[in-house]
Amino acid sequence: MLFIYRNSLLNRRLLVKLAYKCKLNKVTPFVMKKPRLIITNVLVFVITGLVALFLVPYVAITQGFDSAEIIACIVLVYFSGMSITAGYHRLWAHKAYEANTFVRVVLAIGGAMTLQNSILHWVSDHRIHHRHVDDNERDPYSAKRGFWYSHMGWMLREYQIHRYSDYSNCRDLQKDKVVVWQHKYYLPIMLISNFGIPTLLGWLNGDVLGMLLLAGFFRLVVVHHVTFFINSLAHIWGRQPYTDNNTARDNDILAFFTFGEGYHNYHHIFEYDYRNGIKWWQFDPTKWLIRGLSFIGWTKNLRRCPEERIEKAKMAMQLQRAQQHLSVLPNADEILPRLQQEYDQILHKMAEMYATKKRLMEIRKHKIKRNYEKLELDFKYRELKYNLELHKQKWLQLYQVKYQLA
Numbered sequence: 001m002l003f004i005y006r007n008s009l010l011n012r013r014l015l016v017k018l019a020y021k022c023k024l025n026k027v028t029p030f031v032m033k034k035p036r037l038i039i040t041n042v043l044v045f046v047i048t049g050l051v052a053l054f055l056v057p058y059v060a061i062t063q064g065f066d067s068a069e070i071i072a073c074i075v076l077v078y079f080s081g082m083s084i085t086a087g088y089h090r091l092w093a094h095k096a097y098e099a100n101t102f103v104r105v106v107l108a109i110g111g112a113m114t115l116q117n118s119i120l121h122w123v124s125d126h127r128i129h130h131r132h133v134d135d136n137e138r139d140p141y142s143a144k145r146g147f148w149y150s151h152m153g154w155m156l157r158e159y160q161i162h163r164y165s166d167y168s169n170c171r172d173l174q175k176d177k178v179v180v181w182q183h184k185y186y187l188p189i190m191l192i193s194n195f196g197i198p199t200l201l202g203w204l205n206g207d208v209l210g211m212l213l214l215a216g217f218f219r220l221v222v223v224h225h226v227t228f229f230i231n232s233l234a235h236i237w238g239r240q241p242y243t244d245n246n247t248a249r250d251n252d253i254l255a256f257f258t259f260g261e262g263y264h265n266y267h268h269i270f271e272y273d274y275r276n277g278i279k280w281w282q283f284d285p286t287k288w289l290i291r292g293l294s295f296i297g298w299t300k301n302l303r304r305c306p307e308e309r310i311e312k313a314k315m316a317m318q319l320q321r322a323q324q325h326l327s328v329l330p331n332a333d334e335i336l337p338r339l340q341q342e343y344d345q346i347l348h349k350m351a352e353m354y355a356t357k358k359r360l361m362e363i364r365k366h367k368i369k370r371n372y373e374k375l376e377l378d379f380k381y382r383e384l385k386y387n388l389e390l391h392k393q394k395w396l397q398l399y400q401v402k403y404q405l406a
């Protein structure tokens with residue numbers, strides 16, 4: 001068996017598949033212990049990494065890059081990076097909105113430009129990540145296997161070879177002609193976008209090599225790592241305002257470098273929301289792009305999680321933290337029931353406020369000419385909102401809960 005395992009890739013695949021299907025826990029770790037290196041991936045990361053780390057700085061010092069090359073690099077970082085976040089991720093993996101064919105084609109080309117495999121393959125991995133987050137056996141880039149594994153390590157060996165061509169969790173996408181086209185012609189699209197576009201820009205600018213180095217190699221490595229940070233750092237560094245059922249974190253600094261994907265704690269609990277940073281001031285250019293395109297009708301049906309559910313999740317998390325914090329106090333038996341009581345009251349007030357808000361929105365939406373009711377509801381809503389805020393502050397101050405408010 002070991003002989004077969006060592007000498008035949010086909011048989012090895014069958015063996016791994018069999019072990020996985022039979023859930024042979026004792027066999028699986030043995031078989032999976034040292035999966036084969038994926039030489040192509042290793043070479044791509046090593047070569048592009050070396051060029052970006054050594055050759056690009058060397059050329060920058062000895063010859064310098066002109067402003068056209070720098071601008072092209074920045075534009076292509078955003079174009080290809082946001083093709084992953086707005087396209088691969090929010091459009092195709094989570095179906096958070098719909099986009100017209102032109103937008104889908106552009107995003108499919110931009111996504112191929114990041115060398116992160118086809119939409120179909122990427123989405124399949126990502127849907128498993130959400131479904132089995134932090135499960136070291138199933139999550140393809142489980143953060144519980146450490147920073148290196150979730151950042152890049154998972155792509156260097158055949159860790160989940162048993163399901164590499166299983167796209168059964170993406171049947172919906174197999175009906176999307178753009179997805180099918182991009183999967184079929186991934187290699188030429190990837191090569192043309194990565195080398196063709198910088199070469200063309202370099203030719204127009206009069207220096208093909210300079211453009212290839214900066215807008216080709218350097219740009220690719222930057223986009224690689226900022227998007228890989230979403231799988232690694234966004235599961236390690238930051239706060240957890242909505243849930244601690246998984247390792248995902250919210251992090252403003254990371255959001256700045258990941259086109260808004262740094263609000264990963266929110267994303268893991270409300271994955272179908274087209275936004276990751278839900279406050280207007282949170283840096284989420286992917287959200288702004290999707291929303292901006294909706295104004296000209298190129299994107300539609302943008303999905304948002306109802307505010308009440310978001311607030312409830314946040315409150316539940318605050319209660320849990322307060323309980324943990326207070327349970328160690330000597331008078332915990334006395335304080336904890338009061339805490340729960342206050343929490344229940346807030347939830348009640350919250351439900352009342354959102355019901356009023358909903359009714360008010362309906363009246364506004366349908367332009368119902370019931371001015372008296374509208375005025376009354378408006379006043380009631382403002383009052384409830386104000387009272388709820390006061391109640392929340394009281395709840396926190398009363399017990400001097402020292403944790404970060406999200």
Ligand SMILES: [Zn+2]
Nearest residue numbers: 230231248264
């Ligand atoms: Zn994640």
Ligand SMILES: [Zn+2]
Nearest residue numbers: 093126130271
């Ligand atoms: Zn996601």
